[in-house]
Amino acid sequence: MKPVILVTGGTGYIGSHTVVELLEEKMEVVIIDNLSNSEREVLDGIAGITGTRPHFEEVDLRDRKATYGVFEKYPRIDAIIHFAAFKAVGESVEKPLDYYENNLLSLIHLLEAMHKYRVGHMVFSSSCTVYGEPDSVPVTEDAPIKKANSPYGNTKQISEEIMQDWLNASRDKSIIALRYFNPIGAHPSALIGELPTGIPNNLVPFITQTAAGIRDCLNVFGDDYNTPDGSAIRDYINVVDLARAHVVAIRRLLEGNQKAAFEVFNLGTGKGLSVFEVIAAFEKATGQKLNYRIVDRREGDVEQVYADTRYANQELGWKAEKGIEETLRSAWEWEKQIRSKKATS
Numbered sequence: 001m002k003p004v005i006l007v008t009g010g011t012g013y014i015g016s017h018t019v020v021e022l023l024e025e026k027m028e029v030v031i032i033d034n035l036s037n038s039e040r041e042v043l044d045g046i047a048g049i050t051g052t053r054p055h056f057e058e059v060d061l062r063d064r065k066a067t068y069g070v071f072e073k074y075p076r077i078d079a080i081i082h083f084a085a086f087k088a089v090g091e092s093v094e095k096p097l098d099y100y101e102n103n104l105l106s107l108i109h110l111l112e113a114m115h116k117y118r119v120g121h122m123v124f125s126s127s128c129t130v131y132g133e134p135d136s137v138p139v140t141e142d143a144p145i146k147k148a149n150s151p152y153g154n155t156k157q158i159s160e161e162i163m164q165d166w167l168n169a170s171r172d173k174s175i176i177a178l179r180y181f182n183p184i185g186a187h188p189s190a191l192i193g194e195l196p197t198g199i200p201n202n203l204v205p206f207i208t209q210t211a212a213g214i215r216d217c218l219n220v221f222g223d224d225y226n227t228p229d230g231s232a233i234r235d236y237i238n239v240v241d242l243a244r245a246h247v248v249a250i251r252r253l254l255e256g257n258q259k260a261a262f263e264v265f266n267l268g269t270g271k272g273l274s275v276f277e278v279i280a281a282f283e284k285a286t287g288q289k290l291n292y293r294i295v296d297r298r299e300g301d302v303e304q305v306y307a308d309t310r311y312a313n314q315e316l317g318w319k320a321e322k323g324i325e326e327t328l329r330s331a332w333e334w335e336k337q338i339r340s341k342k343a344t345s
Contacts, residue, residue, distance in 0.1 A: 002028045003254055004076050006119075008061060008110065009083030010054065011038040013194045014125065014183055017243035018081060020049050020192070025247050029054040030074050032061065033084065037197060045191035061106035071117040079121035079250055082110060085155070088201035089129070089300040092152035103155035104162070111166050114173065121253035123246055126160060126177040128235070128266070128305050129153030137233075137272065138308035141179075141264050150300035160264075167261045174261050176249045181235035181268035181307050183242050185327035186334035193334030194239075203278060204236075204328070208335035211288040218290055220275050222297035227304055231275035235268035235306035238322035238330075242267055248318045268307030269320045278324070285325035286332045 005022055009015040010031030016038075022029050023046070031043075031054050040056075047053040055074070059066045061084055071077065085103045086092065092099040114122065130153065131139050132146030148154035163175050184204040186193030200206045210218040223230040245267050252258055273281070279290055313319045 002026060003078045003250075004028045004030065004074065005250060006030045006032065006070070006074070006077045006080045007083065008032045008080065008106070009085065009125075011035065011040065011042040011056075012083055014180075014239060014242060015081075015083040016042050016046060016192045017187060017239045018083070018246045019046055019054055020187065021240075021243045021247045022250070023050040023052045023054065027250075030070070030077065031056045032059045032067075032070055034058060034060040037086075039195065042192060042195075048191045049187060049189050061109050062102065064109045064112070067109045067113055068116065071113050071119075075117070077117070077119050079123070079253055080110065080114065080119060081123045081125070081246055081250065082107065083125045085125065087152060089150045089152050090201055090298055092150050092155075093300050096151035099151045099155050104158060107159050107162060111163070115170060120173050121250075122175045123249045123253070124159070124163060124175055124177045126179045126264070127153065127156045128179050128181045128268070128307065130157050130160065130179060131305065133302045134305055137304055138270060138306050139266065140308040141266055141311055149302055152300075164262050171261075174253055174258050175263075176253060176258065177262070177264045178245060178249060179264060179266050180242060181237055181266070181305070183239045184236045185238045185240070185322070185330040187240060188330055190330070190333045190337040193331065193338075195338070203275060204331050207279065207282050207290060208331050210290055210292070211282070211286065211332065212335050212339055216291070218279070218292035219295045220292050221295060221301060223294045225303045227274055229274050229276045232301060233272040233274050233304035233306065235270070235272055236278065236324060236327070237268050237320050238327040241320040241322055245312070245316065245318045248316050252316065265312040265316060266307040266309055267312060267320075268309055270307055270309040272304055272306030273324065278328070281324045282328045282332070285328045288332070
C-alpha cells in the first residue's frame with residue numbers, strides 16, 4: 001500500500017517540486033494550501049510532469065476546524081511535510097505580527113491534528129536563518145542558535161523549540177527539521193518553478209525578471225560587506241536537489257531509521273557564492289546581460305552563510321548534485337515559459 005503524505009504549502013515553490021518527487025517515488029500525496037502565495041494552476045504542472053494529479057484541499061492552517069477536516073477526509077495519512085509559512089525576510093521586518101500569527105499558529109494546529117489523528121511523523125521546512133549571523137562558516141548543525149536577524153528567522157527558531165517541547169510530551173512521534181540554505185532554479189521541464197507575487201524577495205526571480213525586461217534594474221543590497229567582493233554570500237541549492245532530500249527524510253521516518261525524536265540537517269551545496277558571482281554565472285549560463293545597481297543593505301540580512309553538508313551527506317545519503325549554471329539556466333527557462341504563457345493568454 002502506498003504511503004500517504006500530507007504536504008502543506010504543496011502548491012508553493014519548494015512544496016510543488018517536492019510533491020513531484022514524492023509522486024515519482026510512487027507515494028500518494030494530499031496537498032493543503034490556502035493559495036496565498038501560489039496558484040491552483042501549479043497542480044496542472046505537477047500532473048504534466050508526473051502523470052498524476054495529487055489530492056488538493058484549499059485550507060488555511062490557521063483555521064483549526066478546517067485543518068481537522070482534512071484529517072477526517074483522509075484518515076490514512078502516514079506522514080506530513082510542512083512547508084506552509086510566510087517566508088520573506090524583508091516583509092517579516094515590516095509585518096512581524098503577520099509572520100508570528102501565520103507561521104506559529106499553523107504549526108500548532110498541525111501538531112494538535114497529528115496528536116488527535118495519530119500521525120507519527122513530520123518533516124519540517126526550517127531555514128539556515130536559525131543560525132543568525134554565524135560565528136564561522138561553513139555552518140554545521142551544532143552551530144549555536146544566535147539571536148534571529150528577522151521575525152521570519154525568529155518564527156523558525158520558535159517553531160523548532162515548539163516541536164521539541166511537543167515531542168517531549170509525545171513519545172511516539174518523530175520530526176526531522178531540514179534547515180535550507182537558498183533554494184533556486186526550477187524543474188527541468190519548465191512546468192513548475194518559483195512564482196513570486198508582486199516584487200520578488202529573492203535574488204534569482206529578480207534576476208530573471210530583470211533579464212526578461214519585467215524589472216528595469218536588479219537591486220544589489222550592499223557592496224560593503226566584509227567579503228571578497230563586498231556583496232553578501234549565500235549557499236544556493238537547486239530546488240530539485242532540495243526536494244529529493246525531503247523524500248529521503250520521509251523514508252527515514254517511515255522506516256524508523258532516525259536516531260532521535262528530533263533531528264536536524266543542513267541542506268545546501270557546501271559552497272558560498274556572492275551576489276556578484278551569481279550575476280556573473282547567470283550571464284555566462286544564459287547569455288543575458290543584466291542591468292544592476294548597488295543599493296543600501298536590506299534590514300534582516302546576514303553577511304555570509306553557507307552550509308557544512310557533511311552530516312546530511314553521510315547520515316541521509318543525500319548530496320546536492322546540480323551546478324550553479326545548470327540551475328540558473330533552469331530558472332531562466334521557467335521565466336521564459338511564464339512570459340510565453342502570459343503573452344498567449
